[in-house]
Amino acid sequence: MKRLVVLAPNWLGDAVMALPAIADVRRRSPHAEITVAARPSIAPLFTMVSEVERSLVIDTHLHLRETANELANQGFDTALLLPNSMRAALVVALAGISERWGYRANLRSTLLTRAIARPSGLHQAEYYQQLVHALGFPNGPMEPRITLSPSLRATAAALLQDAGWDGRAPLVALAPGAAYGAAKRWPPERFAALAASLAADGVQSVMIGAAADRLTADEVSCAFQSPSLLTLVGRTDLPTLAGVLATCRALVTNDSGAMHLAAAAGTSVTAVFGPTDERATRPLGDAHQVVTFPVWCRPCMLRECPLDHRCMRGVDAAAVAAAVRRTL
Numbered sequence: 001m002k003r004l005v006v007l008a009p010n011w012l013g014d015a016v017m018a019l020p021a022i023a024d025v026r027r028r029s030p031h032a033e034i035t036v037a038a039r040p041s042i043a044p045l046f047t048m049v050s051e052v053e054r055s056l057v058i059d060t061h062l063h064l065r066e067t068a069n070e071l072a073n074q075g076f077d078t079a080l081l082l083p084n085s086m087r088a089a090l091v092v093a094l095a096g097i098s099e100r101w102g103y104r105a106n107l108r109s110t111l112l113t114r115a116i117a118r119p120s121g122l123h124q125a126e127y128y129q130q131l132v133h134a135l136g137f138p139n140g141p142m143e144p145r146i147t148l149s150p151s152l153r154a155t156a157a158a159l160l161q162d163a164g165w166d167g168r169a170p171l172v173a174l175a176p177g178a179a180y181g182a183a184k185r186w187p188p189e190r191f192a193a194l195a196a197s198l199a200a201d202g203v204q205s206v207m208i209g210a211a212a213d214r215l216t217a218d219e220v221s222c223a224f225q226s227p228s229l230l231t232l233v234g235r236t237d238l239p240t241l242a243g244v245l246a247t248c249r250a251l252v253t254n255d256s257g258a259m260h261l262a263a264a265a266g267t268s269v270t271a272v273f274g275p276t277d278e279r280a281t282r283p284l285g286d287a288h289q290v291v292t293f294p295v296w297c298r299p300c301m302l303r304e305c306p307l308d309h310r311c312m313r314g315v316d317a318a319a320v321a322a323a324v325r326r327t328l
Contacts, residue, residue: 001099005056005076007088008038008046012257013239013281014124015042016264018082019049019144021128024137025080026051037071044238045261048146050327061086068094080135082114082128101135124281144283146265148239148246148270156243160206163230169204172324173245173262176220176231177213181303183275184254186312186320188216192223193317194252196323199228206230208244208251208258250327252320259283268327270320274311275300289323291315 006022009015015038026034036046037056046055056074058067064087071079072095079092081102089108092100102108104115116134119127129139161167176191178184195205207217211234221229236244242256242265245251251262251269255276263269263283270289271282277299278290292298293314298309305311 001029001072001078003033003076004029004035004078004080005074005092005097006034006036006052006080007058007082007092008036008042009082010039010042010253012042012045013086013255014082015045015261016144016146016257016260017123017125017281017284018128019146019264020140020142021049021082021132022049023051023141023145024129024132024139027031027140030136035074035076036193043079045146048148048152049243050147057120064090065094067091071095071097072154076088080132082131082304086111100122101131103131123279123284125284143262145266146242146261146264147264148243152239152243153246156240156247156280159228159232159235159240160244163206163235164227165204165206165230169202170328171248172203172328173204173248173251173253173267174205174207174220175209175213175251175256175258176207176216177209177255178254179210179212180255180276181313183300183302183305183309184256185216186254186272186274186315188219189223189314190317190320191220191252192229194324195220195224195229196226196318197317197321199226199317201325203249203328204228204230206244206248208234208236208241209233250324252324255281263288270323270327272312272315274298274309274315274322275302275305277301289327291320292321 037058043055043057046052078099079097084105089111094109101114103118109115218235245262246265253259268287269283298311
């Protein structure tokens with residue numbers, strides 16, 4: 001293996017959880033050139049990963065043959081497929097990459113040169129590490145890590161100061177959105193109550209998220225009604241968001257990609273889990289807190305709650321505030 005392309009997962013959280021597996025491959029193959037092919041929204045993550053030489057943006061809206069031709073022109077001899085999709089296997093096969101490795105899934109085994117049986121009941125990071133272990137790469141630590149340059153940290157600090165931070169007050173980031181669906185979102189008024197509780201301790205809160213999270217962030221702001229609540233929602237690209245999170249003492253979030261990005265940047269995380277399973281996607285490491293409310297129907301994995309959303313509404317702000325204070 002001289003030139004390896006890793007097809008990255010399609011979601012930010014999954015991509016972060018795949019980093020330990022990529023580190024395992026790098027550790028065993030120090031002289032291989034490793035490129036990660038990823039969607040435009042995910043590719044910037046790998047500019048902060050020391051084990052990766054470069055990232056290649058793959059537009060999933062392109063025709064299958066166009067994507068394959070783009071990979072074929074790079075001269076890769078090996079492809080590691082982290083997504084389980086048939087499309088991923090077809091792309092690398094059409095690209096003529098001689099070694100094609102991945103999990104046996106979705107009837108694609110004949111397109112792979114090494115098809116590994118899928119395990120079950122694992123944390124997602126362990127799931128990816130089990131794949132590379134089966135391929136002959138010994139596993140190392142399971143906690144994802146990214147590297148932030150001084151210039152990136154400075155850019156993030158300047159953006160926070162432009163939003164109203166004085167550069168001295170301790171910061172806690174709030175991520176009230178969730179891409180998976182409304183069922184994953186802790187109610188906005190609870191985020192507002194949490195921000196008020198932290199403000200009483202002299203801790204300033206800053207909301208983060210994508211442009212799609214602005215409506216939810218506005219609901220938090222309306223409930224809090226104080227200019228001390230900063231917002232960077234829709235104002236950060238992925239590297240700058242990582243820099244902002246690294247500047248904060250902690251992040252409070254739903255089960256989200258930001259949760260894993262913050263943990264990889266070394267920031268303590270308090271995560272509120274409702275419909276999703278914390279055993280499979282909790283932030284990895286001893287510095288983090290997971291808050292849940294016990295109800296019979298969780299984890300249901302539904303995007304929208306057909307009942308009363310009790311798994312999230314049952315988590316009060318005081319419980320989350322107590323968990324955050326344990327991480328500060």
